[in-house]
Amino acid sequence: MANECCFRTLDLDRPWLLEQYRSRGGYDALARVLGDPMDPAAIIDELKTSGLRGRGGAGFPTGVKWSFIRRDEPGDKYIVCNSDEGEPGTFKDRDILRYNPHALIEGMIIAGYVVGANVGYNYIRGEFWEPYERFEGALEEARAAGLLGKDILGSGFDFDIHSHLGAGAYICGEETALLESIEGKKGQPRFKPPFPAMFGLYGRPTLINNTESLASVPEILRRGGEWFRDLGVKNSGGTKLFSVSGNVNRPGNFEVSMGIPFRELLEMAGGVKDGRRLKGVIPGGSSSPVVPGDLMMELNMDYDSIAGAGSMLGSGAVIVMDDSNCMVRVLERMAYFYHEESCGQCTPCREGTGWLYRVVHRIERGEGRPEDLDLLDDVAARIQGRTICALGDAAALPVAGMLRHFREEFEYHIDHKRCMVGAR
Amino acid sequence: MSFKHSPMVRVADPVDKEALFTPEIRAEIDRWVAKYPPEWRQSAVMAGLRILQDHNGGWLTQPLMDDLAAYLDMPEVAVYEVATFYSMYSLEPVGRHKLCVCTNVSCMLNGSDRLVEHLEKRLGTRLGGTTEDGRFTLKEVECLGACGGAPVMQLGRQYYENLTPEILDSILDGLE
Ligand SMILES: Cc1cc2nc3c(=O)[nH]c(=O)nc-3n(C[C@H](O)[C@H](O)[C@H](O)COP(=O)(O)O)c2cc1C
Ligand code: FES
Numbered sequence: 001m002a003n004e005c006c007f008r009t010l011d012l013d014r015p016w017l018l019e020q021y022r023s024r025g026g027y028d029a030l031a032r033v034l035g036d037p038m039d040p041a042a043i044i045d046e047l048k049t050s051g052l053r054g055r056g057g058a059g060f061p062t063g064v065k066w067s068f069i070r071r072d073e074p075g076d077k078y079i080v081c082n083s084d085e086g087e088p089g090t091f092k093d094r095d096i097l098r099y100n101p102h103a104l105i106e107g108m109i110i111a112g113y114v115v116g117a118n119v120g121y122n123y124i125r126g127e128f129w130e131p132y133e134r135f136e137g138a139l140e141e142a143r144a145a146g147l148l149g150k151d152i153l154g155s156g157f158d159f160d161i162h163s164h165l166g167a168g169a170y171i172c173g174e175e176t177a178l179l180e181s182i183e184g185k186k187g188q189p190r191f192k193p194p195f196p197a198m199f200g201l202y203g204r205p206t207l208i209n210n211t212e213s214l215a216s217v218p219e220i221l222r223r224g225g226e227w228f229r230d231l232g233v234k235n236s237g238g239t240k241l242f243s244v245s246g247n248v249n250r251p252g253n254f255e256v257s258m259g260i261p262f263r264e265l266l267e268m269a270g271g272v273k274d275g276r277r278l279k280g281v282i283p284g285g286s287s288s289p290v291v292p293g294d295l296m297m298e299l300n301m302d303y304d305s306i307a308g309a310g311s312m313l314g315s316g317a318v319i320v321m322d323d324s325n326c327m328v329r330v331l332e333r334m335a336y337f338y339h340e341e342s343c344g345q346c347t348p349c350r351e352g353t354g355w356l357y358r359v360v361h362r363i364e365r366g367e368g369r370p371e372d373l374d375l376l377d378d379v380a381a382r383i384q385g386r387t388i389c390a391l392g393d394a395a396a397l398p399v400a401g402m403l404r405h406f407r408e409e410f411e412y413h414i415d416h417k418r419c420m421v422g423a424r
Numbered sequence: 425m426s427f428k429h430s431p432m433v434r435v436a437d438p439v440d441k442e443a444l445f446t447p448e449i450r451a452e453i454d455r456w457v458a459k460y461p462p463e464w465r466q467s468a469v470m471a472g473l474r475i476l477q478d479h480n481g482g483w484l485t486q487p488l489m490d491d492l493a494a495y496l497d498m499p500e501v502a503v504y505e506v507a508t509f510y511s512m513y514s515l516e517p518v519g520r521h522k523l524c525v526c527t528n529v530s531c532m533l534n535g536s537d538r539l540v541e542h543l544e545k546r547l548g549t550r551l552g553g554t555t556e557d558g559r560f561t562l563k564e565v566e567c568l569g570a571c572g573g574a575p576v577m578q579l580g581r582q583y584y585e586n587l588t589p590e591i592l593d594s595i596l597d598g599l600e
Pocket of ligand 1: 053057060065083085087171208209210
């Protein structure tokens, strides 16, 4: 089964239009929620039943997160959508914004109703101009149709949504950095606790979810939590968008059931390019440790299966690498990324990511020293768990993963001052 | 919660905001200011910088940033902090066309090195550089969130996907 949830209008002509969304049951859930006002607790229960887990990477149960904000707490509250999509390998939220923006809008309105918020912000990364314009167009359509703004569908409930455009900073995907960024500051993560549910945007209770999480909500409510849950497997309910890229014949986004065997997903993406051998897969965005190809072929695409192999499902970004690639080179590029994107606020991350990059860089250039691999392990271990936000872990985990599974390539680089694969 | 949490305070004599920018630019910035709570005008700083940069040939000067600080009631240094933190702002003159080539993993696996090499040769400038005639700036960027179309380049507000040196040439040939 494919394209059941966020992509359910994808086969239509100009699927982003309101009429197209409506032709597939769009805004039915909202009408039901607001019509004979539903008990917010019942909506939360439905989400808990569905097994929906945060699609931004951490996999936190969405229904549970929604229950953290007290609806009756007086004062302003906010819904924030995370469309910063910066995790290398991930490109699914871009397609939700481009092809089904109304699902996100409907999800945000329902979220607003549940936690008692009247304003929502969608933080869209600054490079996403086309998706931003699509989203803006959908907002206008929704306002004109009385689905957004004052007294939605005559229910007395007010809710409006504004886009906020980023300006190029991976760290702003981290939820508290994102909030700082909306407040007009550098995107530097906050200490937690307090969590956004208590102290979020402008110091007010804030619900922050990923684009795909929010866009999944309307269809879950329309067809029921059990329907969604049963599409997936234990602990991984529903469908998920997998962004498959790298050395495959037909890269792209695939909305499929959680728990689908990796080999089937790979087939959908046209298999490994040029009939080459599958060497390794980064299964959940560049922050997730690499899994060797043979092992990956035995895994299923759900939280538990991937975790069982020592990695993470993360954002569902699957980077496929064939045997022509040098893993030292791949890790060097990733280490450069984290060093470049570290916000510089806390020492283990700021200094540690620099160390990781410089050491992998010198190994790649054939200037590595015998003690370098232990040094990398040591630096990675000193970052992990010691930083203000999870960017430190995201930088350290891939290093540990590469050294665990492809150590001999690194040793070869050090011993022979050249590449084992002959990539260059 | 009793955390202190309020907008930054600007200590300076009030200025005539209408004199700072053209009515057109003010209207653009005000459209963003209106999205946020009235006391949080500074939330529009990112949009303001982008708008000013677009109207100034792609880069920001200190006087522009100072004016924006005054316009949004925030300290000047707070605007500099934002302008230097985010990669899409430029504090130096850039070429008429800014070629932002992604070299992150998925693009690298699909030949972004070849694109960079080709561009460096054709333009006679390295990554980070601007051609002498001021037409092109070549910039390496991190994952653009479009890896399904790797290798990817951003030019202005548009993405170009599945690039080859040949396609790049035809794009560049069509630019002034
Ligand atoms: C360095 C870093 C980058 C992140 N980038 C993103 C991102 O681009 N998009 C996203 O949705 N979540 C991102 N996250 C996760 C968010 O902090 C947060 O967990 C998520 O938005 C919560 O939404 P969810 O529960 O619906 O997944 C990032 C986290 C870290 C530590
Ligand atoms: S790696 Fe280039 S767009 Fe993602």
